Amino acid sequence: MIDGDQRPRLPRRGARRAQDADGETGSRIELPARGSAPPLRQVGLRVAIALAVLLLTSLIVWWDRAGYHDNAHAGLSFLDAAYYATVTLSTTGYGDITPVSDGARLANILVITPLRVVFLIILVGTTLEVLAERTRRQWRIGRWRSSVHDHAVIVGYGTKGRSAVQTLLGQGMAKEMVVVVDPQRRAIEQATLDGLVGVVGDATRTETLLRAEVPKAAQVVVATERDDTAVLVTLTARQLNKAATVVAAVREDENAPLLRQSGADVVVTSSSSAGRLLGLSMLSPNAGAVMEDLLTYGQGLNVVERPVTRAEAGQSPRACPDLVVAVVRGRRVLDFADPEVATLHLTDRVITIQRSAPAP
Known part of the structure; x- marks a missing residue:
């Protein structure tokens, strides 16, 4: 049992829920982009093209306004030309403004009709593209969820989380094997830009960790900003996966036993570790520099765990x-x-x- 005097104040589950792009609450999976422009930018570009086509058609009609007849009044203003272009391109065609001269009718055949086709293609194409993109996204998510296993889940993409990801990638783990969970959409956007799979949501909630496929994960790194949140995330992750290695970071030493009792295999106290490194560096700057080098994977010296080879079996560690x-x-x-x-x-x-191996 956890001692009540040591228990931090825990937030209520569901007190913070991420908000997805559609305005609905709940977690959401974000896959790395494949180099295409964002959907909003694509839609904005198509709207701009449609408006340009509408403006061009209005100018053509207004330039040849003498060849058109308006049932409401004599003459054709630019507003009338824009009105005619709008109802014509949208195939509404009320018939109150009509081309009467040969030149105006020829312009309708050779120019305005092709522009009408382009306008409709833009509108219909945008709708189909949105539907197709949503279908492709659901298909990619389904394929990812069915294939991912033995992956690493990083809860929190702040300084600690990013450093953990860099270390995992430096040790050879593929980017598609790393899943980042964070309640901040901006953090997940950065994770997807870095080529990682992201889940927007509150990691203290079971549904969020299920979206990250925690039951099939091999490692879970809890790098949240608050110690009480880390306790809840660790409890939830351990409930979903009894076999995964759970590593949690806390700020205060007094909360480390809570994390261990909650199911964490390893607990790293960030404030104490930083303080010890500061003290060592003060007593021996060279020793502090070496420890910093060991803690920074991929630069200088690295601490690596590996199996014993057949040639080393039966030998002394010094061999x-x-x-x-x-x-x-x-x-x-x-x-x-x-x-x-x-x-x-x-x-x-x-x-x-x-x-560490020299950079190529």
Whole structure:
């Protein structure tokens, strides 16, 4: 049981719900764009073209206004020409303004009729494009949901979440295997621009984590801004997936036991870790620089966990080509100097320090 004195104030589930593009509450999956222009920009471009066609037709009719007859009054103003162009392009055709001269009728045949076809194509094409885009989006989401498994779910795309994603990608994880969950639409838009799958929604809600396919995930990283939110997200994620590795970040040390009791396998205290690094850097700037290098994946030195190779089995950790700092045997993490790991087993895993590969 969680001690009531240690329990942070938890927000009510559903107190914050993301709002999707249609104005409805709930979570929403966003897939990376494929290089096409945003739908609103496409619609805006087509509306601009339609207005340009309407204006061009109005100018043509007004320029040849002497060849038209208006049943209401003599002469044709620019407003009358725009009215005729509107009802003609939309195929309404009230008949109150009609071309009577040969030139006006010829212009209707050769110019205005093709413009009418273009105008209708733009209007109908926009409607069909919206419907087709929605269908393609639903098809892509369905295909993604049926194929994704053993992926990583990152809850929170702030500084901590982005750094976690960069580390995962640096270790070779494909972008399509990373799903970002965040209640802020702007954060998810940035995630999709980075080539990741995003889910807009409150991660403390089961429906949001189900959209992120948490039950099929291999790792869940909880990098929320608030410790109480991290507790709820961890509880919900662990309820949906008993086998996934759940890593959570908290700001305060006193909340770390809550995260562990909620189901987190690893809890990282950001404030304490930063403070320890600051203290180490003050006592030894060089040691602080090395620790910062180790924490920044892909630059200089990297901390890597890997299986023991057949050539290394039966050897001492000191015989490995990499610098071994710990050995994982079963569920235990043993120091490299521990007598139990004087000889490596083939089933062991080693935590090593490696030099990162040079950038191509």
